[in-house]
Amino acid sequence: xxxxxxxxxxxxxxxxxxxxxxxxxxxxxxxxxxxxxxxxxxxxxxxxxxxxxxxxxxxxxxxxxxxxxxxxxxxxxxxxxxxxxxxxxxxxxxxxxxxxxxxxxxxxxxxxxxxxxxxxxxxxxxxxxxxxxxxxxxxxxxxxxxxxxxxxxxxxxxxxxxxxxxxxxxxxxxxxxxxxxxxxxxxxxxxxxxxxxxxxxxxxxxxxxxxxxxxxxxxxxxxxxxxxxxxxxxxxxxxxxxxxxxxxxxxxxxxxxxxxxxxxxxxxxxxxxxxxxxxxxxxxxxxxxxxxxxxxxxxxxxxxxxxxxxxxxxxxxxxxxxxxxxxxxxxxxxxxxxxxxxxxxxxxxxxxxxxxxxxxxxxxxxxxxxxxxxxxxxxxxxxxxxxxxxxxxxxxxxxxxxxxxxxxxxxxxxxxxxxxxxxxxx
Numbered sequence: 001x002x003x004x005x006x007x008x009x010x011x012x013x014x015x016x017x018x019x020x021x022x023x024x025x026x027x028x029x030x031x032x033x034x035x036x037x038x039x040x041x042x043x044x045x046x047x048x049x050x051x052x053x054x055x056x057x058x059x060x061x062x063x064x065x066x067x068x069x070x071x072x073x074x075x076x077x078x079x080x081x082x083x084x085x086x087x088x089x090x091x092x093x094x095x096x097x098x099x100x101x102x103x104x105x106x107x108x109x110x111x112x113x114x115x116x117x118x119x120x121x122x123x124x125x126x127x128x129x130x131x132x133x134x135x136x137x138x139x140x141x142x143x144x145x146x147x148x149x150x151x152x153x154x155x156x157x158x159x160x161x162x163x164x165x166x167x168x169x170x171x172x173x174x175x176x177x178x179x180x181x182x183x184x185x186x187x188x189x190x191x192x193x194x195x196x197x198x199x200x201x202x203x204x205x206x207x208x209x210x211x212x213x214x215x216x217x218x219x220x221x222x223x224x225x226x227x228x229x230x231x232x233x234x235x236x237x238x239x240x241x242x243x244x245x246x247x248x249x250x251x252x253x254x255x256x257x258x259x260x261x262x263x264x265x266x267x268x269x270x271x272x273x274x275x276x277x278x279x280x281x282x283x284x285x286x287x288x289x290x291x292x293x294x295x296x297x298x299x300x301x302x303x304x305x306x307x308x309x310x311x312x313x314x315x316x317x318x319x320x321x322x323x324x325x326x327x328x329x330x331x332x333x334x335x336x337x338x339x340x341x342x343x344x345x346x347x348x349x350x351x352x353x354x355x356x357x358x359x360x361x362x363x364x365x366x367x368x369x370x371x372x373x374x375x376x377x378x379x380x381x382x383x384x385x386x387x388x389x390x391x392x393x394x395x396x397x398x399x400x401x402x403x404x405x406x407x408x409x410x411x412x413x414x415x416x417x418x419x420x421x422x423x424x425x426x
Contacts, residue, residue, distance in 0.1 A: 006046065006057040010039040010101055013059045017103070017150050025123040026135075026144040028064045028074060030104040035059075038101045045099070054209040056099025061145045061154040064105035065112055066197070067186035068092055075188035076108040076138075077299075078121040079308025089186025091155060091197050091214045098213040103151055107141030110313050112157055112190045113295055114138050115165065115372050116364065120310045124364055127170055129398055133361040136166035136372070139200070143170040146200050153210055154200045159191050160287050161357070161376025163198040164388035168401030169361035171390045173204040173422065175415065176376075177211055178408050179383030181219040191294040194287070194380045204389055204422045208415045222409035228416040232266035235417065237404070238273030238349035246280050246374045248358040255391035255400025255425075256355050262424035263353070273349055277341035279334075280374040286331035287377050292320025293328055339382035346384075346407045351414065354378075356388040356401035378405065385411040387418040391425040399426075 014032050021027055042057040062068060065075035067085035069092075074080045088096065096102070107125040109117050117125040117140025125140045127133035128148040135144040139156025143166030146154045156163040158176040167174035175198050182197040189195055199210035215223070229235075239256070260270045296317040302308040303317055345352065354375045362369070379386035385406050390399040402425070406414040 006042040006101070007036060007039040009057070010035050010059060013103065013150055020148065021150065023126065024128060024144055024148060025107055025125045026141045026148060026150060027061070027104045028107050028122045028141070029072060031071065031102060035101050035103050042099055042101065052097070052099035053213070055095065055153070055213055058100050058153050059103055059151040060095060060100040061103050061106045061142055061151045062092055063108050063139050063142050063156045065108060065157060065188040066092055066155060068102065068105060071105065073188065074105070075112065076110045076119050076122060077302065077309055079302045079305055080188070081121070085186070087186070090183040092186065094214045095155070095210070100153065106145055106154060109138035109140070110310055111295065111299060112138040112159065112162060113291065113313060113316060116368060117141060118364060126364070127361050129171055129361060132363045134169065134364050136169040136361065138162040140166045142200055143167055143172060146170065146172050146202055152201060153206055156198060156200055157187065158196045158198050158380065159194045159291060160284065160380050161373040163200060164376045164386060164403055165357050165372055167200050167388045168356035168390070171399045172200055172202050173207060173387070173389045173418065174198055174200040175207050175211060175385065175387045175411065176379055177411050178219065178385045181211070181216060181411060182214045183216045189298050191291040192298070193290065193294060196380065204415070204418050207387070208412060211411060211415070219409070223412050226412070232263055232268030232417060232420060235268040235351070236349040237263055237268060237270045237351050237353040238345060239270060239353050240275045240278065240345070241272050242275050242278050242280055243354060246358050246371055248355055249360065251360065251393055251396070252355045252358055252400045254393065256353070256402055258391050258425055259353060259402040259421065262421050265424065266420055270353060273345050273352070275341035275345050277337035278378060280378070281371065283334050283338040283381065284371070284374050284377045286334035287381065289320060289323060289328065289331040290335065292316050293323055294320070296321035335381045338378055342378055342382040342384060342405070350406070351417070352405040354403055354405065356403045360398040360400065376403065384408060385414055387414045389418050389422050389425060
């Protein structure tokens with residue numbers, strides 16, 4: 001079928017969602033009438049020579065913890081099913097202003113506290129890359145919608161890896177931007193000290209226009225216009241020696257080695273670097289306690305309301321709420337140590353290079369690896385930008401994934417580097 005207009009393209013996507021999403025459950029809600037109306041307006045702008053920019057007409061999905069005016073704003077929680085957003089989240093309004101066409105709200109782990117997107121209210125979301133596989137979490141619905149071709153772009157949130165791990169499992173690209181780069185107004189917060197909004201796409205080149213569209217004034221001021229470099233000459237990447245503390249699958253380490261070779265071919269260098277104050281497992285576990293404690297504050301009105309949240313989520317929030325002050329202080333100190341190690345290391349190299357997740361996508365119903373966020377949480381703790389890109393494995397359907405973590409406000413530079421690397425890894 002030859003698509004001749006944005007309206008026709010969006011209708012084709014909606015038809016595909018109607019046919020295929022029953023099996024995937026990437027969406028909690030599809031806003032068909034509004035999407036078609038927005039597509040008609042996009043066609044009018046195109047006819048008038050008034051295109052709003054690179055996002056104009058792109059099919060886009062939004063994780064359901066971000067407010068969309070007039071629509072249910074569930075955050076994946078049963079107790080929020082009757083909550084209707086009075087106005088768009090800041091990120092959503094900025095996407096609309098850029099002409100992005102919102103197709104609906106995507107499935108997610110309950111309250112964004114989870115890692116497999118098996119939602120007790122809205123259903124288990126599946127990975128389009130393989131039958132029965134998890135798409136990761138908590139932004140699993142957003143990743144699945146992109147990987148399935150339902151949308152060009154999706155927005156998720158990342159607290160210890162919840163944009164990058166689903167991107168890794170679903171074979172797409174994503175960025176967790178510098179903390180504060182996107183205003184969180186209209187986000188149903190889980191952990192205010194860590195929550196970050198970020199875009200996901202199959203084409204890494206879409207991440208920058210999406211990020212730029214949603215950027216806060218602070219970010220816009222920190223990102224001066226610059227010509228992209230022709231290659232990676234002079235760029236120094238460091239692989240933390242603490243990677244040896246994480247049980248990574250062999251194919252994941254193969255993907256990392258592919259990235260090393262690609263960096264070298266582009267003129268960059270890769271060397272080992274010691275982040276002495278970072279123990280990936282201990283830091284990730286400390287981060288989880290902080291999330292549980294802050295989540296108990298954010299979701300306080302739901303904890304004791306019958307049927308509002310699941311028993312497992314309630315148990316986690318109560319655990320965080322009742323944690324002894326000295327235990328919480330120790331967890332925050334562990335996080336701070338990891339953060340300082342990362343920022344100090346970036347005085348010696350331009351970026352850190354790591355696998356995104358220690359494993360590829362696994363089946364729902366099998367034991368969930370505890371270490372899924374061991375490698376992604378570091379960027380959250382330090383407030384640093386991190387880009388995840390797939391690293392295809394010869395003869396394999398499921399890809400590995402690597403992430404590059406940069407200095408604060410180096411987001412556009414990281415994305416330039418990712419755009420160079422991506423074609424050599426796929």
